[in-house]
Amino acid sequence: MREVTPNELQAMIADGTALLVDVRERDEFASGHIAGAVNLPLSAFDPAALPDPGARTLVLNCAGGKRSAMALGKCAVAQAAVDTHLAGGIGAWKAAGLPVTQGA
Numbered sequence: 001m002r003e004v005t006p007n008e009l010q011a012m013i014a015d016g017t018a019l020l021v022d023v024r025e026r027d028e029f030a031s032g033h034i035a036g037a038v039n040l041p042l043s044a045f046d047p048a049a050l051p052d053p054g055a056r057t058l059v060l061n062c063a064g065g066k067r068s069a070m071a072l073g074k075c076a077v078a079q080a081a082v083d084t085h086l087a088g089g090i091g092a093w094k095a096a097g098l099p100v101t102q103g104a
Helices: 006-014 026-031 065-075 089-095
Strands: 001-006 020-024 057-061 084-086
Touching: 001 006, 006 020, 006 057, 006 089, 020 084, 057 065, 057 089, 065 089, 084 089
Parallel strands: 001 084, 020 057, 057 084
Antiparallel strands: none
8 A cells, every 4th residue: 555645646636647536425525625536435435436547646535544545455355456545634635734625
């Protein structure tokens, strides 16, 4: 499992090398998420439903890192080529002073 910091993720998003998947529940996602993130809640998470990142790195995130790590475990079992998540989740992102957007 690979962890990226909020600043590393921000740089990856800015240069187009990351596709972010937020595994929090829909209401959490709607209350604030990283712009451009795709919402696939852990409660119904299926690695086969992950979008094709193309040449980008697929990065998972949640509130604090626990659920994205659980989703990475599901990816490993399904032999999906996903091994990266945001260290500390969106909580760390906000603590770093980085922006969030609201809505679905």
